Amino acid sequence: MSGHDEPLLPGEQVGYLGLGSNVGERRTQLQLAVDALPAHGVRVLRSSAVYDTDPVGEILDQPSFLNACLRIATALEPEQLLAACKAVEREQGRSLDPADGYVRHGPRPIDVDLLLLGERPYASERLTLPHAQVGERRFVLVPLLELDLALTLPDGTRLADRLAALPLDEGVRRAGDPLDVAATA
Numbered sequence: 001m002s003g004h005d006e007p008l009l010p011g012e013q014v015g016y017l018g019l020g021s022n023v024g025e026r027r028t029q030l031q032l033a034v035d036a037l038p039a040h041g042v043r044v045l046r047s048s049a050v051y052d053t054d055p056v057g058e059i060l061d062q063p064s065f066l067n068a069c070l071r072i073a074t075a076l077e078p079e080q081l082l083a084a085c086k087a088v089e090r091e092q093g094r095s096l097d098p099a100d101g102y103v104r105h106g107p108r109p110i111d112v113d114l115l116l117l118g119e120r121p122y123a124s125e126r127l128t129l130p131h132a133q134v135g136e137r138r139f140v141l142v143p144l145l146e147l148d149l150a151l152t153l154p155d156g157t158r159l160a161d162r163l164a165a166l167p168l169d170e171g172v173r174r175a176g177d178p179l180d181v182a183a184t185a
C-alpha cells in the first residue's frame with residue numbers, strides 16, 4: 001500500500017474499494033453505495049472521479065459502466081468487510097441468483113469489490129486480497145491511482161507500473177467529479 005493524509009481511529013486500517021454500475025441511474029447507484037457503507041462499519045475517506053468505461057471480461061455486448069474507487073478506513077476483518085460490500089450490493093437490489101438474471105461479468109446495478117486492505121495478502125474460498133484482477137484492469141487502476149499514485153502490491157510491485165504495461169484500448173473516460181463523501185468521513 002502507501003500513504004494517506006486522513007487520521008485513523010484505533011484498530012482501523014486503510015483499504016480501497018472499487019465501485020461499478022451499468023444498469024439504471026449509474027451515478028446515483030455509486031453514490032448510494034458510498035452513503036450506505038458507514039452503517040456497515042466502513043468509513044469512506046475519499047472518492048476518485050467517476051469514469052465511463054467500456055465493458056471488459058466475458059460479456060462485451062452490454063452497456064458501458066461507471067466506475068470509481070474509494071479509500072476507506074475500517075476496523076473490520078477481511079471477511080467482515082467482504083460481507084459489508086455484499087450487504088450494500090443486496091440493499092441496492094443486486095441479486096446473485098441466476099433465476100433473477102445474474103450472469104458472471106454481466107450487467108449489474110452495483111458492484112462493490114474489495115481491492116486492497118492493509119499490507120497483508122489474504123486468501124480464502126470467498127475472498128482474495130489484493131483482488132485478483134486489481135493489476136489487470138484499466139477501469140480499476142485509473143481511478144485507484146488517482147487516490148494514491150504510489151500504491152503498491154504486497155510484493156512491492158507498483159500499481160502505476162502495472163497500468164503502464166496495459167494496452168491502451170480499454171476505454172476509460174473521465175465522466176464526472178468524485179462522489180460525495182463529506183457526510184460520511
Ligand SMILES: Nc1ncnc2c1ncn2[C@@H]1O[C@H](COP(=O)(O)OP(=O)(O)OP(=O)(O)O)[C@@H](O)[C@H]1O
Binds near residue numbers: 103104105111112115
Ligand atoms: N477481493 C474480492 N472482492 C470481492 N469479491 C471477491 C474478492 N475475492 C473473491 N471474491 C469473490 O468473488 C465472488 C464474485 O464476485 P462478483 O459477483 O463481484 O463477480 P464479478 O464481478 O461478476 O466478476 P469479478 O470477480 O471478475 O469482478 C464474490 O461473491 C466473492 O466471494
Ligand SMILES: Nc1nc2c(c(=O)[nH]1)N=C(CO)CN2
Binds near residue numbers: 065067111
Ligand atoms: N468497464 C467495466 N467492465 C466490467 C466491469 C466494470 O465494473 N467495468 N465489471 C465487470 C464485472 O466484474 C465486468 N466488466
